[in-house]
Amino acid sequence: MAEPVSAQEKLDRIVVLIAGNMVAEVCSVYVLRADNNLELYATEGLKPEAVHRTVISTDEGLVGLIASSAEPLALSDAQSHPAFSYKPETGEEIYHSFLGVPVLRAGNTLGVLVVQNRAYRVYTEEEIEALQTTTMVMAEMVASGDVQALAPPGQDIAVRRPLALKGVSLADGIGLGYVVLHEPRIIVQRMIAEDxxxxxxxxxxxxxxxxxxxxxxxxxxxxxxxxxxxxxxxxxxxxxxxxxxxxxxxxxxxxxxxxxxxxxxxxxxxxxxxxxxxxxxxxxxxxxxxxxxxxxxxxxxGTSFGGHKGALPDNAILVARSMGPAALLDYDRSRLRGLVLEEGGPTSHIAIVARALGIPAVGEVANIVGIVETGDAIIVDGTSGDVQVRPQANVEAAYAEKARLRARRQEQYRRLRDLPAVTRDGVAVSLSINAGLIVDMPHLTETAAEGVGLFRTELQFMVAERLPSTSEQQALYEQVLAEANGAPVTFRTLDIGGDKILPYMEITDEENPALGWRAIRIGLDRPALLRSQVRALLKAAAGRELRIMFPMVATVDEFLRAKAIVGKEKAYLKRHGYPKPSAVALGVMIEVPSLLFQLEEICREADFVSIGSNDLMQFLFAADRENRQVAGRFDPLSPAGLRALRMIVTQARQHECSATVCGEMGGRPLEAMALIGLGYRGLSMPPAAVGPVKAMILELDVGALTKTLDEALRKEGSVTSLRARLETFAADNAIPI
CATH class of the missing domain: 1.10.274.10 (PtsI, HPr-binding domain)
Known part of the structure; x- marks a missing residue:
């Protein structure tokens, strides 16, 4: 293997050496090609002219059976096996016994090594073991690329073949770069033992x-x-x-x-x-x-198990089985162009952080860690959920052009930055951003958003190795308010539980965690935790306006109990002489359907309400948004969803309680258009969505839209969704969605 000769010479010598040591008349190496066929690359014993001419499909013959099953096969009479396939150009009809072993690397089949004898002999376990050991060494040679040079032009071998993989979009955008494995595999340099x-x-x-x-x-x-x-x-x-x-x-x-x-x-x-x-x-x-x-x-x-510790190359695409948000934040953002995961859905913690950092990300890509090698060219399309591994030149060029078009479109959105978000018929809409980390705050200036409509305080808890102290929380909130520079920031209290389990939190087994002990329920059952956070928020907002929102509230009583805790903490500040916020507004996140039947009461008690559309729709339709079989079954633009949303904004307006939307609906132009048509005048969204939503608003006539929506909701209660109707309205009125 170490001799300075060509790959073909190495293969030719290897088959001679194996045949001699195994006392076999034939030894052959087949390499798996990108078209899923096996090509004879070297042989001792078969006709030499068959090399690079004999091609076997993976569903054909004994060699194909070994490649597809990835298991050795030993036969004393190969020709009697039902899968036997005769190739006349090889001259193998005179051989009876057969032993084939797959060439495997990281569980992926790269080829097949075969020995044959004229005699009806039985191969021993030791011989099978010896060939398996040999194929491990050969696998590194095949994977190295030297063998690729032997392939005809345009005929890649399987290990280097281009792959188009499908996953689930986690964060929008397109990234072109090279694979960096988050937990790089140990490359075994020495296979054969001396002792x-x-x-x-x-x-x-x-x-x-x-x-x-x-x-x-x-x-x-x-x-x-x-x-x-x-x-x-x-x-x-x-x-x-x-x-x-x-x-x-x-x-x-x-x-x-x-x-x-x-x-x-x-x-x-x-x-x-x-x-x-x-x-x-x-x-x-x-x-x-x-x-x-x-x-x-x-x-x-003798190395520690964990994430990649080396410096990132330029244009790095991070590939991992799974990752926590803290691990992602450890990487140099300036060099990171994308993220691909085997696990992780659109609402996972890592997806939230990727969106916050503006990193294109795709999740649920099966076996991606076993398929790629460090340094492989890779393209991540976070918009469609597509991943291109080792792309061909034309595919790479197409995506590069797509990335340029996206950049031009972003530039067009940036030109809208200083224009007020006012519709054609004069309706002003307040656009805010969702945040959760200090790295999000510069987006406030970049987008000219009016404030932070949702600051997810739990992200600080998720990236920490232990429970943050009151002073540590206070320091973060002070920094956030300072970065906001007077713009309003709505802090959502700790929203953990369900799918958001803190690493240092005791895990409680629950039949249905999404409907279980989470968010405000934990805060009210563990008041010290909620009081610590509220105290940190009140201290941080000294002299400023403070907005606090409670998640997962299901009854008015829960809100009143949370409100009472804030009252106690305000009294604590006064008693100990701490400076107070200039004003404190307390709000409720409407995401539990029970509040739809307590709207009058909750709007009287709360200073504002904000709709968490992700959970509200999940609970309204009893469809788990993490379950791929039902997540797309119900559309938030269905009459039921839109009527619920209209009910909230109508009641809030009647009680002079401001109502905004901070869930995903607010950041999608078509859904945002529907929300404005229902009467919402405040939307909070990921920073990247501000430009597209503002472009939609500037071309919108709210009066005409509201009339269309009212008519549709009166007449079309039986339709599954009003999406097509709204798309037609946008197309007819040249509204970019």
Whole structure:
């Protein structure tokens, strides 16, 4: 392998060497091409002219069967096997016994290595093991790109083939760059053991160190540093003590591999089998096995398991199985062009942070960590959820042009920055931004938004390794208000629970966490937590106006109890001589449908209401927004959704209680248009949405829209959605949506 000869010469020598050592008349190497066919790349024993001419489909013959199953196949009489396929150009009809082993790397099939004999012989376990070890070394050669040079022009081999993958959009935008793995794989440099006993000792020590490190994390509860939850670590600990898994690794070492090579070999075989499972539970366990294998490799290498520590290259696209928001914030934003995850939905914590940072992001991309290599060219389309791996030149050029068009469109939006958001018929609409981190605040000036309509205070708790103290919270809120420079900021109190579990928070098993112990329910049941936050907010707002909003309020009584806590904290400030805010406005986030039937009472008690459209629609239609089977089943632009929203704004206006929308609906031009037509005059949205929404407002005639909406809601109660009707209205009136 180390000799300075061409890839073809290496392959030719390898097949001769293997045939001689296996006492086989034939040894052949097939490489998987991008078109999913296997091409004969080298042979000893078959006709030499068959090389690069013999092509086998992955659903054809014994070689195809091995490639598709990713498992070895040993036969004493190959021609009697139902999958046998005869290729006349090879001259293999005289050979009977057959042994084929897949060439695997990270569980992905790169090719097949075959030996054949004329005699009806039975291949031993040791021979199968020897070939599997050999294919591990060959896999690195195939993956290195040297073998690609042997392929005809335009015919890529599978390991380097371009891939178009589909995921779920997490954050808008287009990023072109190169893969950086968040948890880079340990590249095993030395596969063959010089001293098997020494390797067994190294393995045992590494396993003990691994178990001890996991136990320490669990005992301390210090799981925040890697963004892992306790149940994940418990699963990892279970695998670390699994005797069957460890026995297979020890057997691989005894066969002649280094400890690292054995871990890599067992994990690659396991990955190959589990990737072909249809049971989603078993496929999910692959992540746990990957994690324990990576931890063991790091233990053997003497390095700490965790995120990428090196400096980012220019145009980095971060690829990870999953990430916490703190891990993403550790990276140099100026070099980061995109994010791709195997896990993480549009409402996940990491998606919120990616949107805040303006990083194009795509989630739920199956097996992306196993498919890419560090340095691979990659394109992330956060708008459509598409990911292009190793794209061809024409695809890259098309996306580069798409990115340029997007940049020009953003420039057009920037030109609207200083124009007031007033419709054609003179209706003013207040546009604010959603935020949650101090890095969001410069967007206030960049977009000329009128304020922060939703500041998610829980993000500070999510990125911290322990519960932030009152003084730490106060410092953040002071900084936010200073950056706002007098513009109003609406702070939402801690919205945790459900899918937002803090790493240092005790996890309570709940049948339905979205409807469980979360948000204001936790705050009222643990008043010290809410009082600490309210005190920090009141102190931070000394001399300024303070706006506090309570999430997940289901009854008027809950709001009154929260209001009473604020009253106690105001009295505390007065008693101890702390400067007070100039004014305190208390509001409610309407996201629980029960408040629709208490609107009159809540609007009398609250200074303002803001609609959390994500949860309100989820609960209104009883459709879990994290469940892909039902998330798109109901449209917020349906008559039911729009009538609920109209009911809120009508009651709020009657009681002189301001009503805004801070959920995702407010940041989509078509949905924002509908909200304005219903009577909303205040919208809060991600910073990137301000330009498109303002462009829509400037071309809108609210009077005509309201008339159209009222008529549709009177007459079309049976339709699934008014989306098509609203799109037609926008098209007829040249309104950009």
């Amino acid at each position: 098997v006993n020494q390797e067994l000792v190294r393995l045992d020590r590494a396993v003990q160190a691994l178990r001890a490190s996991i136990d320490r994390l669990l005992e301390r509860g210090d799981v925040a540093h890697h963004g892992e939850h306790r149940d994940v670590l418990e699963t990892v600990r279970m695998f670390a003590n699994d005797q069957g898994w460890l026995r297979r690794i020890r057997e691989a070492v005894i066969s002649g591999l280094t400890a690292e090579g054995a871990v890599e070999r067992v994990q690659s075989d396991t990955r190959a089998r589990m990737l072909r499972q249809t049971d989603p539970y078993l496929r999910d366990r692959l992540h746990d096995l990957d994690e324990i294998a990576n931890r063991l490799l790091h233990s053997l290498a």
